[in-house]
Amino acid sequence: MSMILYHTPASPFGRKVVVMLHETDLIEQVEVEIVQQTPLNPNRDVLDTNPAGKIPALRLADGTCLHDSRVILDYLDTLHARTPLIPRQGPERWRRLTLASLCDAMMEAAVQIRYESFMRPPGMQWKLWLDNQQEKIARALDYFEREAIAELEGEFDVASLGMACLLGYLDFRIPTWAWRSDCPRIAAWYARTGERPSLQATRP
Numbered sequence: 001m002s003m004i005l006y007h008t009p010a011s012p013f014g015r016k017v018v019v020m021l022h023e024t025d026l027i028e029q030v031e032v033e034i035v036q037q038t039p040l041n042p043n044r045d046v047l048d049t050n051p052a053g054k055i056p057a058l059r060l061a062d063g064t065c066l067h068d069s070r071v072i073l074d075y076l077d078t079l080h081a082r083t084p085l086i087p088r089q090g091p092e093r094w095r096r097l098t099l100a101s102l103c104d105a106m107m108e109a110a111v112q113i114r115y116e117s118f119m120r121p122p123g124m125q126w127k128l129w130l131d132n133q134q135e136k137i138a139r140a141l142d143y144f145e146r147e148a149i150a151e152l153e154g155e156f157d158v159a160s161l162g163m164a165c166l167l168g169y170l171d172f173r174i175p176t177w178a179w180r181s182d183c184p185r186i187a188a189w190y191a192r193t194g195e196r197p198s199l200q201a202t203r204p
């Protein structure tokens, strides 16, 4: 194994990287080290790889450290001979990266909801802030539902990978949110796409 990925299966950002490793057949080249940590209790190996203490973080054979998930995906996409998951150039590259970035923004909001709801003592939770995070996700999902569904339905790539990991995280950590009733087209897409072996193998 020439690379070490620091990861926890609950993280949607880490999941993006592991899905990419499956999709590109690179999974055998990476040692996936599962770490237990929270923002209040960072892991020593992760801190040595990413001073911010955040996962996923990837240590290469020569000791080079890569983070965050966007940088790692970009790097891994240079290591395989299949169709790139991030278009190499042209308007398509910037469009797909922008859609992927919107999925990351939804993931960040969902993780914030999780931390605010489960790590902060109940008396200190800020409902308005929680509602704003949820509205951010709802707005972005609505954008995909109305304006970008055809793009999701194309090739499975960095944008659709991000959306699948976001939806998996919503179902995992905010199971009471019936997002499918507001977004039936995304729901239909996810019902099909979620069958991909890479997503089945990495369910949180």
Ligand code: BEZ
Binding pocket: 008, 010, 011, 012, 111, 114, 173
């Ligand atoms: C979670 O447990 O939901 C989680 C863990 C690590 C990163 C992000 C989320």
